[in-house]
Amino acid sequence: MSLRFEPTINAAWKKIDNINPKQYANTRNYLDGAVTYLSPYISRGVISTKQVVERLLQNGHKLAHMEVLLKELAWRDYFQRVAQHKNLQFDIKQRQGKLNNHQIPEAIVQANTGIEAIDTAILNLYADGYMHNHLRMYTASIVCNIAQSHWKMPAQWMYYHLLDGDFASNICSWQWVAGANSSKLYFANQENINTYTNSNQQGTFLDCSYEDLPDLNVPKALMPLLNIDYQTVLPPTDVLQINPNLPTLVYNYYNLDPNWHATQDANRILIIEPSFFQKFPVAPHCMAFMLALAKQIPNMQVHLGTFQSVLNQTPAPNIFFKEHPLNIGYQGIQEPRDWMVPQVSTYLPSFFAYWKKMSKHLYANYTS
Numbered sequence: 001m002s003l004r005f006e007p008t009i010n011a012a013w014k015k016i017d018n019i020n021p022k023q024y025a026n027t028r029n030y031l032d033g034a035v036t037y038l039s040p041y042i043s044r045g046v047i048s049t050k051q052v053v054e055r056l057l058q059n060g061h062k063l064a065h066m067e068v069l070l071k072e073l074a075w076r077d078y079f080q081r082v083a084q085h086k087n088l089q090f091d092i093k094q095r096q097g098k099l100n101n102h103q104i105p106e107a108i109v110q111a112n113t114g115i116e117a118i119d120t121a122i123l124n125l126y127a128d129g130y131m132h133n134h135l136r137m138y139t140a141s142i143v144c145n146i147a148q149s150h151w152k153m154p155a156q157w158m159y160y161h162l163l164d165g166d167f168a169s170n171i172c173s174w175q176w177v178a179g180a181n182s183s184k185l186y187f188a189n190q191e192n193i194n195t196y197t198n199s200n201q202q203g204t205f206l207d208c209s210y211e212d213l214p215d216l217n218v219p220k221a222l223m224p225l226l227n228i229d230y231q232t233v234l235p236p237t238d239v240l241q242i243n244p245n246l247p248t249l250v251y252n253y254y255n256l257d258p259n260w261h262a263t264q265d266a267n268r269i270l271i272i273e274p275s276f277f278q279k280f281p282v283a284p285h286c287m288a289f290m291l292a293l294a295k296q297i298p299n300m301q302v303h304l305g306t307f308q309s310v311l312n313q314t315p316a317p318n319i320f321f322k323e324h325p326l327n328i329g330y331q332g333i334q335e336p337r338d339w340m341v342p343q344v345s346t347y348l349p350s351f352f353a354y355w356k357k358m359s360k361h362l363y364a365n366y367t368s
């Protein structure tokens with residue numbers, strides 16, 4: 001289990017209380033910058049972006065000092081909105097800019113690209129379930145824009161290993177880098193990587209000017225390609241015990257909110273649907289992290305099975321769940337997720353259009 005990400009609810013709150021918004025703003029782009037490490041808890045639905053903002057304000061931080069962090073949290077909410085409106089299995093805006101295969105470079109999977117900062121970041125991802133945002137961007141850029149692999153399989157590779165694996169942030173970001181969800185491809189050269197990772201490497205295939213990057217031939221190191229076919233190791237199931245006189249609250253990979261109906265007597269069931277994890281496989285450390293967080297919620301039963309099998313034991317009007325685009329076949333009473341700004345819910349074609357609208361509400365909500 002990762003030492004950096006203790007699978008407890010308190011660990012998430014402690015991380016929020018340690019945030020220094022000014023330091024975050026000045027250093028977040030650097031590998032050793034003061035980033036929050038909150039994403040595994042946010043992605044598993046343990047805490048929400050709204051709760052982060054409200055706790056920071058309670059802790060005495062001023063909105064004006066939080067703008068950089070607010071924008072990053074808004075990126076998260078924006079991608080969640082995109083996922084509500086678009087089928088993310090396809091290119092969102094246009095076809096990927098550069099494309100010559102639908103696999104993943106072997107050198108990426110084996111952490112052997114020759115770019116030391118990237119290879120170290122991949123090894124850390126395998127060990128720790130986390131990668132810094134800039135390293136994710138560099139990796140995706142090498143894969144999609146230099147090796148010219150389609151974003152889909154590499155995105156699955158990264159999602160599989162990330163404790164914060166989130167299908168919306170993940171797919172939208174890969175497509176953003178690859179130019180399928182943005183107006184241009186994202187490139188970074190070795191000099192940029194050196195600056196933000198405190199490295200000083202030269203002579204790599206990225207050691208060239210920005211002008212040259214878009215025309216680079218696929219480097220030899222990235223030519224061997226792989227197919228990945230990940231499976232999820234599923235945990236044992238509890239024998240469901242449903243009290244028909246109580247409501248049934250359904251939790252899943254995206255909803256482990258400990259405050260949800262916390263004071264109510266209820267059947268609490270974590271559904272682990274095999275078909276879901278076949279479509280979105282996760283590594284054993286991600287499953288273990290999720291289960292440990294679920295166990296923090298009193299009386300949680302772990303059900304390996306379909307939503308239908310819960311429905312067979314209690315009628316739909318007794319079942320409550322939180323809205324999420326991946327809730328396929330759910331029936332019952334759907335409740336909304338937390339948003340920093342619930343008022344802005346339509347599809348907007350760019351983050352900047354979203355930020356323009358949502359920030360007005362955000363500042364109005366929290367300065368009144």
Ligand SMILES: Cc1cc2nc3c(=O)[nH]c(=O)nc-3n(C[C@H](O)[C@H](O)[C@H](O)COP(=O)(O)OP(=O)(O)OC[C@H]3O[C@@H](n4cnc5c(N)ncnc54)[C@H](O)[C@@H]3O)c2cc1C
Binds near residue numbers: 043072134136137173
């Ligand atoms: C190719 C690629 C794949 C990604 N896959 C995922 C994923 O599967 N799950 C995931 O949660 N994030 C993903 N991200 C977004 C981002 O990298 C992570 O959210 C961030 O690095 C998490 O670390 P942190 O909590 O320390 O971030 P901080 O910098 O401390 O940011 C605070 C919070 O803001 C949100 N945030 C920050 N940056 C972004 C961003 N670029 N996009 C969306 N939300 C953001 C996150 O909720 C994060 O926890 C991906 C980015 C890229 C480029």
